Amino acid sequence: MNFASDNIVGASAPVLQAIMQANAGAMAAYGNDEISSRVRTRFNEIFEREISVFFVTTGTAANALALSAAVPPYGLCVCHREAHIIDDECGAPEFFMHGAKLAGLPGVGAKLTAMDVAAYLRSLPKAVKQMPPKALSVSQVSECGLVYGLDELSSLGAVCREHGLSFHMDGARFVNALVSLGCTPAEMTWKQGVDILSFGATKNGGLMAEAIVVFRKDLAEALDYRSKRAGQIISKGRLIGAQFEGYFADNHWIANARHANRMAGRLSDGLSQLPGVRLAWPTQANEVFPIIPKSLDQALKAAGIHYHSWTELSLPEAEGVADHEVLIRLVTSWATREEDVNQLLEVASSGVARQAAE
Amino acid sequence: MNFASDNIVGASAPVLQAIMQANAGAMAAYGNDEISSRVRTRFNEIFEREISVFFVTTGTAANALALSAAVPPYGLCVCHREAHIIDDECGAPEFFMHGAKLAGLPGVGAKLTAMDVAAYLRSLPKAVKQMPPKALSVSQVSECGLVYGLDELSSLGAVCREHGLSFHMDGARFVNALVSLGCTPAEMTWKQGVDILSFGATKNGGLMAEAIVVFRKDLAEALDYRSKRAGQIISKGRLIGAQFEGYFADNHWIANARHANRMAGRLSDGLSQLPGVRLAWPTQANEVFPIIPKSLDQALKAAGIHYHSWTELSLPEAEGVADHEVLIRLVTSWATREEDVNQLLEVASSGVARQAAE
């Protein structure tokens, strides 16, 4: 039973099938093949407008390239101080942005509020020593498993327009947020002011399928050059194109995310009912962050259940973790089996019961 | 019939099969899976020593990352002025090397001689205004389809050691050169002084399988960090690991290259016997560069045969192309069918005959 992350399994059947089928015959290289162009059209339909799509090989590249289009080397990119781009990519954004800086702001549940962002922007000295803010980046789903509501995104978009910032969304778990909100891709992005999106599919059924979706022409202009010089344009482009074709067919991507979120919901409900267990944050997508007794942590591990403890996250005091407790992260995916969820819950409840007995 | 390049077809059967088989089950992400570690051991066997291997997604990334490990931002990398790294990667090396410069030297057949490189290095002013040379990069196979002999590589390696340069080999068609020379991977690389190698498999049966092979510990030290910040460490690393496993199994890679070279040899022999047709350079691997009458060029295209003209290459005067002629490039691969080669030769000979009749 492995709840460590949603990138530990391979591709889901339809995606793998699509790779197989696309393998035969000669096609133009470097993404100029017919499959990739078909998929680009599909993206337009999904986002209900003309957009520019750039296929890349990792979420790191998607984020870093997207930001490099929005932030000049002397500029500032505002994000949450626990953001993936600031903490988990070995400085990729700084590399692609040529030294531009990430300004990490605090915020509950790894989410930013429009008010905090606006206050920060107003506080910046108007002087040449101060790098000028050029972009805002948010993670949808956030690093704490929370989902920005449409109103929250809309307020952040307004702050961006007011201060002349480009608005970037890190959508490594884009569709998990989408089904959680029950809205359309357009509603969750450009209709709220999002300018550029890292659209991840690898975690939700792809094998290696990431894309940058650009809603503003000026930001898309040079991304093909930037992508080429970053070594991100693979020669047999059909590999990525095909995955997206399989991913979108018959709403397969939606179904995968629905399942992952449902499994997370079951885990969350079951665990939070146990005495001595509480959630650090409500479960809104496919990640559960329970604070559990260390004894239960041992019981789960003893049962061969894999997951990560999440102590590095700096929690607001109110939600602090006691010495006898530990904060853990459980991630579900399209591949999570219901029986595994049930078994984890059994192990947990019996573990708690045993604890109470002693 | 498509002779445009060796990256226009998908993966060969064993490689595709390996991807399928590797898809099932949970594995550690980011290249820490068992398949990738098995393949690393396989690389050690193939190169007959402990080496460091880094998997990347494109040849561009392999070259640019390799050079970034060898050349500091203020340094110079010597290469041929027709080299792929200088002409065809939209400045990727300069991006990854943070502004370090490529110094392009002339040389027949897109090959460098140890004498020319040494003369160039001696000619550089010893002054702070002059970026200090730090690496030499050669393409094996060269951009004109030629293969460096072991003695040539050994002489270049000696120049590198004498002047304190790191020696990089762009091996996008590594194995095509290998079977052409009939030597071992070790003999074609570190035994001649090569320090770091871009090892390409995509053109010879892979779907997306590239690796950086490092023979010097100091050059390998930081490549994992550099690779991560370049967005080159894919999350489901098994995808690349599996391809290499299928690629190496039963000497499949050798067989693919032998076939490609043999097809090129047949094309080369057939064409060079036609009146009015000559070769710009001898055919030594899987690329043929005939200089043909424009009338024949039209005949071939009329027959629906795809290939690129190669006029951009600056040829030494002696080999100049006349106004009624055109230099073309024909590339064969593991997937080239013998009947296609025969048919091309028939179209060509009848085209030439018709021409003579008029």
Place this chain on the structure above:
Amino acid sequence: MNFASDNIVGASAPVLQAIMQANAGAMAAYGNDEISSRVRTRFNEIFEREISVFFVTTGTAANALALSAAVPPYGLCVCHREAHIIDDECGAPEFFMHGAKLAGLPGVGAKLTAMDVAAYLRSLPKAVKQMPPKALSVSQVSECGLVYGLDELSSLGAVCREHGLSFHMDGARFVNALVSLGCTPAEMTWKQGVDILSFGATKNGGLMAEAIVVFRKDLAEALDYRSKRAGQIISKGRLIGAQFEGYFADNHWIANARHANRMAGRLSDGLSQLPGVRLAWPTQANEVFPIIPKSLDQALKAAGIHYHSWTELSLPEAEGVADHEVLIRLVTSWATREEDVNQLLEVASSGVARQAAE
């Protein structure tokens, strides 16, 4: 009366004189002149050993170039989160380090403790996603006017050695700290483990005289190339060389700093005795940080006294500034006249008295 900063006046007489005298005659360009080489020898004497010295035109360049020698593009540089390099240089360090990141730690009085630095280094995940720490940078004098003691520097040096970090000191006010401690330049630097130093003279009598002093050969190796490509090697190098010659002659630099610190001491003593006035931090060099009633602030400004308020600094709660108060910074220099100090104190005390009367 201007206490805004110590860079608002020109050069002190001996420095200006030296520029005049050095102007005549032909000399080698780019710092290869006899004056510059004489001064290099002088630096060796002052630091009691062979060192490498690189002349630059700004403190920003000194810091950024020094760090670029110590931190690779994928590395981390630890500093205080109020450090000048992180807050006041428009991203110069990130530019010169090619995207390497500054990690800002908290600490009272803008000073770092060895314990905090060590704890931070231990807390970093050992993973490729984490940029590896490569350098520590401290400001001597700190942004709050405090001076690191030799024991504190020695402990920080030990942490650097233990974790393989290079130790950088931002010495924009080097000599103000030096006379405050009453030690030798060697004792305040390499004898405590400092590897590379930004040695500022502009604020203490120079017109434009900054230097990078390197105590470790490996860090000095490429700095001439880095300096040239950064546009920092001026063609008439005598301009900077001459200033340092005048600066060091007859211990002029020491005398200037003694005067500046003494003036700050008088200001500090006088102000802190006034009711309703207290110091945010003790005065240890040539900067005074009093927290004063807003009414007094208005009185001082009304009297035409120039200085900056310092509200942007995030003070530890204990030292918080009340709503009716304001934190200001008063900087003295070699040019500060005793009568100006006295007059400021008179204005202040009468202002406070008037306030009490109302």
Place this chain on the structure above:
Amino acid sequence: MNFASDNIVGASAPVLQAIMQANAGAMAAYGNDEISSRVRTRFNEIFEREISVFFVTTGTAANALALSAAVPPYGLCVCHREAHIIDDECGAPEFFMHGAKLAGLPGVGAKLTAMDVAAYLRSLPKAVKQMPPKALSVSQVSECGLVYGLDELSSLGAVCREHGLSFHMDGARFVNALVSLGCTPAEMTWKQGVDILSFGATKNGGLMAEAIVVFRKDLAEALDYRSKRAGQIISKGRLIGAQFEGYFADNHWIANARHANRMAGRLSDGLSQLPGVRLAWPTQANEVFPIIPKSLDQALKAAGIHYHSWTELSLPEAEGVADHEVLIRLVTSWATREEDVNQLLEVASSGVARQAAE
């Protein structure tokens, strides 16, 4: 007697005087002083329009910063293959442009023709692998001492507009070209389509006075941030401002250049009349490039005359240097004394005479 370069002497009297006078009193730092703002107005008058001026400390920084405003990191900058920016600045442009590339074209006398530039631009493949051209840079005076005529500049400007390139002029010897053409600063720059100019004063009487003059608002927008992060904004900005004030006063800059050019003309006339001596290029500004017998070279050096041989320049065949000859460069300046010129000519003629006698 030193004809090595025009940067081997200090500042001319009026410039030195201006530095002295500007030293007294308190002024705003970082170029916000009254002197610097007066000089900015003066620049507007000199160029007959509103322009943006940025003061920097070296010609290297002026060129590299100017290009960084015109060329994105993925772009190409066209220049002559002997250009100072490509050969003599240790990669500063590549550093400031974040890896953008310099494309060096051939051309007689280190000058580019509009026809050659246009032909090169048309020849570039329209593909993502090809860095897109974004700027053209010319040196006025060229590296061979030649001056572009207004018609030549105008044609180059037209090519830039047609292909969407920014037009940069390296004016390290701006005024030497200006007096040679006898035109106005406006006529030699923006009226011919120049967008951004490196305006050098150091070689013609300054001590350290360089400026970037920008004629297009969009190119000026971020240059203050770029300049700050490059460590080019000196804290006591009056130092540079004052030099320019002294430089422009009473047309002092024009007088200095007239003298330098006149001295070069005398040298040129005298030498070219000697048997066995010829000029590699006509003398149009303050540099003379005679091809002389090696025996004469020895005689001159024996007489203690300092200058550089110029063999590294790749001359067009027609002008080739024979084995018994050497190409040398003689540079005159505002400080060159007529008697030194006369003495050099005497030494030369007697040397040639002695040679003939033997």
